Structures are given as structure tokens and as C-alpha cells.
Amino acid sequence: MKAYQDTLKHEFTWRGAFIEYLGPGGFALALLSGVAAVLAGLGSRWEWWHFRTGFELLRWAAVGGLAAAVISLAGGIAAWREMKRAVFLLAVAGLAVGLATAGIPWRWMQTAQQVPRIHDITTDTANPPAFMSILLLRKDAANPAEYGGPAIAAQQRAAYPDIDTLILPVPADTAFERALRTARDMGWQVVDASAAEGRIEAVATTFWFGFKDDVVVRIAPASGGSKVDIRSVSRVGVSDVGANAERIRTFTQRLAGIAGVDRSILYMDPFGRSREGQP
Numbered sequence: 001m002k003a004y005q006d007t008l009k010h011e012f013t014w015r016g017a018f019i020e021y022l023g024p025g026g027f028a029l030a031l032l033s034g035v036a037a038v039l040a041g042l043g044s045r046w047e048w049w050h051f052r053t054g055f056e057l058l059r060w061a062a063v064g065g066l067a068a069a070v071i072s073l074a075g076g077i078a079a080w081r082e083m084k085r086a087v088f089l090l091a092v093a094g095l096a097v098g099l100a101t102a103g104i105p106w107r108w109m110q111t112a113q114q115v116p117r118i119h120d121i122t123t124d125t126a127n128p129p130a131f132m133s134i135l136l137l138r139k140d141a142a143n144p145a146e147y148g149g150p151a152i153a154a155q156q157r158a159a160y161p162d163i164d165t166l167i168l169p170v171p172a173d174t175a176f177e178r179a180l181r182t183a184r185d186m187g188w189q190v191v192d193a194s195a196a197e198g199r200i201e202a203v204a205t206t207f208w209f210g211f212k213d214d215v216v217v218r219i220a221p222a223s224g225g226s227k228v229d230i231r232s233v234s235r236v237g238v239s240d241v242g243a244n245a246e247r248i249r250t251f252t253q254r255l256a257g258i259a260g261v262d263r264s265i266l267y268m269d270p271f272g273r274s275r276e277g278q279p
Helices: 002-045 051-081 086-112 133-138 150-161 173-186 243-257
Strands: 120-122 165-169 189-193 201-207 214-220 225-234
Touching: 002 051, 002 086, 051 086, 086 165, 120 150, 120 243, 133 189, 133 201, 133 214, 165 243, 173 189, 173 201, 173 214, 173 243, 214 243, 225 243
Parallel strands: none
Antiparallel strands: 120 225, 165 225, 189 201, 201 214, 214 225
16 A cells, blocks of 8 residues: 555656646747747847858747747646646746747748749839949849849739839929938938939848848939839848838838828739738
8 A cells, every 4th residue: 555655646746747847848948949049140140150050040949939839838738737827827938939939930931932032123123223332232242233134023023013113293302302311211221322313222231130132212203203213132042031022112101101192002903902001
């Protein structure tokens, strides 16, 4: 009888310890994975390692986050049954952090599969704005500054039919001033701004990985006002995962807002129906 009681006591103690540490263990792994994910990008931005190394770290951080979520879920269920509130709360936190860490790369992958593998986006595919002053900064860039031609244009039109020239009801010099202000408000590093040529060149740096994308804005007179074309090109990477298109949308929306243009007309589906609120 005593041996049986000792066995039960041992099993109870082991089970209690397992439940006690399962939730906190999942939380600790989730926290470690989250920190690794953050550093994967910031380390690339700070030039601690190549961005491809950062991507590999991010991939493993996502695996760790998913494992942490599973462990935390099991620990949370066990703690709930045993009414261990503190352990349960840690498990919930581990589940949330783990899922968030795993979810970021998953969303990137989903977006990458939905957009074309291009990195040069412009509102004028027939005559895209050309870089001049910024070419020196791109001398070591993996991607060329020259536009890819009809093949790239066709892929862009299929994926981003809303990206088009912006017509403003203001003179070209006024449009230039507002475009320059918008570029600075978006945090771009303005490299050159020539009012006489109607050209603005700038560098946009992404927050997390610190990727540098180059932007050129062209402003010209048009009937009843002015027209604005913009081009955004990544220095590295075959696919920009939609970043350049999103940058152009944000810029044109802000510039149109400053000029008092109804921004809902900027984004139309292929049938001419408004896509207001869907930049």
C-alpha cells in the first residue's frame, strides 16, 4: 500500500511540475522567438549581417513562435483545468506572442504569392520618370535603374491597375511644392529637387530591415492644372512584396488630399467602380 501511495505521490508531483512549467516555458520560447524576429530585421538595418541572413533568422523565429504557441496552448489548457491563474495568464501571453511572431512571415509569404515578382513600379509605364542625381547612390545596387520595359509594365498593370498618373487642379509650380512637402512628410531623404525641371529624387528607407528604395517624382503642366508621375524602385530583391506600389498609393493619396482632390476617384477597379478606402 505504501509503495502504491508513493507512486501516486510521485506521479502527482511530476504532473504538477509539468503543468507548472509548461505555460511559462511556452511564454519564454515565444518571447525569445519574438526578440529574434525583431533583431532579424534591425540587425540587417544596422548592418550586423546581410539581409538574407536576417530572412533566415526570421524564418527560424517563426518556427520558434509556432512551437511556442503550441506549447503555450497546451500549458494554458492544463493550467485552466488545475485553476492555476498565474500560469494560465502566462500561457495566454505566450500564445499571443508566438502567433504574432509566426504570423508576420506567413503574411509576407501570402502577399509575395499574390503580387508579381517585380520591384520597379511607376504611374507611367510608357515613359517612366528617370533617375539622374540618385544614380551615384545606386552604383552598387543589385537591381538596375533602367526600366524593364513592356514585360514589367504588363505585370504591373495586371497586379496594380489603380497605379496611374495623378492630375491636380493646380499649376505645376504649386504641385511641385506640395509634392516636395509630401515627400518630406513621408520621411524620405530628398537627394535632389529641381523646380525648373519638375523633378524630385529621394530615398525611402523601410523601418524594419532598412531596405533603401529610390523614388523619383515628375511634375509637368497639364490641361487645367498639372500631372504628377512617380516611380519607386528597390535596390535589392527580385520581388518588393508590394512595397513600392503601396508607397506610390500613399504618396498620391496624401498629395491629392493636400490639393483638395477627391481621393476616392484615384482608385478604381477595372470596371470604373470606386474602391474608396482600399488603397
